[in-house]
Amino acid sequence: MDLRIFTEPQQGASYDTLLRVAKATEDLGYDAFFRSDHYLKMGDVDGLPGPTDAWTTLAGLARETSRIRLGTLMTAATFRLPGVLAIQVAQVDQMSGGRVELGLGAGWYEDEHTAYGIPFPAAKFGRLEEQLAIVTGLWRTALGETFDFEGRYYQLKDCPALPKPTQERIPVLVGGMGPRRTPELAARFADEFNLPFVSVDDSAKQIQRVREAVQEQGRAADSMVYSNALVACVGRDEAEVARRAAAIGREPAELRENGLAGTPAEVVEKIGRYAETGSSRFYLQILDLDDLDHLALIADQVMPQLG
Structure with missing residues (x-):
């Protein structure tokens, strides 16, 4: 069972902060470091020092780490043209020696589009479908051959489909709770299906x-990997749980209900319930990026119990 660290830098994090967390992720034995792809803070935080770009960040981390997987939950299809995205991700994969994964979603946060002048189209799902087809199609195209695509939203003609990633197949993640089109898109294009911040019961229904x-x-x-992203708030005792909850502006009871919170024993038990639904990978959303002892505690007292 994989444990991965998942960060939300739009809430306020510099590259140096993310680098410290990524290095701790690697040193402590986690499987991967992932980050969100957003340009605007959410909720009642100042967001300082400001946003960092997801793929610029991962390019830097690709050269500063050596083992962990690196990726996004989720890159917004509204942010980049698919041909450009395929180049960016393939280049970062080369820079990392073949450790990159791409989570790709439709894009949903209208305010960040308005704030930074990014078009926010109505037909986002159709664009996501075409982006998935183009990005994966470009990577699959044999050397010396070209790639053409004639879609409603994107058209490519005689594309050399370069550069190629280091990995023969970069894992692609799709996620969400849509009952019909989301599972179909995942089945066609994805290697992993991610369930973001949902209950055990809802996970079981969507995985099915x-x-x-x-x-x-x-x-x-x-052939599909099924995974959950959940906020983590783990403490050696109730006082430590409460302190970590307060640091991120949440209540311990709410976090126990909606995330992976409590003592290590409590968290192991809840992960077991998610695992019974078919989930085998967990993205631990870490919101206090200065609390590296939190990562160490989970690595020391949760990870060894998961097998």
Whole structure:
């Protein structure tokens, strides 16, 4: 079972802060460091020192780390043209020696588009479908061949489909709770399906939908990795749980209900309940990026119990 660290830098983090967290992630034995792809803070925080770009960040971390996987939950399809995104991700994969994964979503946060002058189209899902087809198609195109695409939103003609990533296949993540189109898109294009901040019961229902969609595409249901992203707030005792909850402006009871919170034993038990739904990978959303002892505690007292 994989444990991955997931950060939300738009809430306020410099590159240097992210680098410290990524190095701790690697040193402590976690599987991967992921980050959100947003340009505007959410909620009642100042967001200082300001946003960092996801793929610029990952390019830097690619050269500063050596083992952990690196990726996004989720890059917004509204932020980049698909041909440009394919180049960016392939280059960072080369820079990392083949450790990159791409989470790609439709884009949903209208305020950040307005704030930075990014178009926010109405038909986002159709654009996401075409982006997935183009990005994966470009990477699959054999050397010396060209790639053409004639879609409603994007057209490519005689594209050399370069550069190629180091990995033969960069893992692609799709996620969400849409009951029909989301599972279908995942089944067609994704290697991993991610469930963002949902309950055990809702995870079980959506994983079953995705498994059925995967099989309808002629794939084995277990060819997809199923994962959950959940806020983490772990403490050695109740006082430490309360302190960490207060540091991120949350209540321990609410975090226990909606995330992975409590003592290590409590968190291991809840991860076990998610695992029963078919989930085998967990993205621990870490909101206090200065609290590296939090990562150390989870690595020391949660990770060894998961097998």
